[in-house]
Amino acid sequence: MSSLALGAQVAPSWRPGSSRGPARPRQRRAPDRLTRRGRAVVAALLGLVLAGSYAAGTMRTGGQVYVPSESVVVHQGDTLWSLAAERTAPGQDVRQTIQLIQRLNQLAGPGLMAGDRLWLPRLGQ
Numbered sequence: 001m002s003s004l005a006l007g008a009q010v011a012p013s014w015r016p017g018s019s020r021g022p023a024r025p026r027q028r029r030a031p032d033r034l035t036r037r038g039r040a041v042v043a044a045l046l047g048l049v050l051a052g053s054y055a056a057g058t059m060r061t062g063g064q065v066y067v068p069s070e071s072v073v074v075h076q077g078d079t080l081w082s083l084a085a086e087r088t089a090p091g092q093d094v095r096q097t098i099q100l101i102q103r104l105n106q107l108a109g110p111g112l113m114a115g116d117r118l119w120l121p122r123l124g125q
Helices: 036-061 080-087 094-105
Strands: 069-073 117-121
Touching (some): 094 117
């Protein structure tokens, strides 16, 4: 004999295709929003990306100076002073332009050779 008591009702088990009961209306899911901590994490990641790109750019340039410039060929008789004087705006110091030319071209001294190619700043830089 079975262990069920006679006359006891057994709840029917679920069968495929049978109804589970009345359908519940679907609830709409609220849109995802960042919490304060989430916004802080996103801001920190953005800061790291920007700092990394700045550092990569600095390492790639090797600390060189970049200003709008043009390339010229040194002719016989050209000096740093004459080249810098052509590129210095009125009222500015020519010596500062000479220093800029030296940094742009990584020159150790004032000597130039005819045929050298130099990067010179545009007027007033």
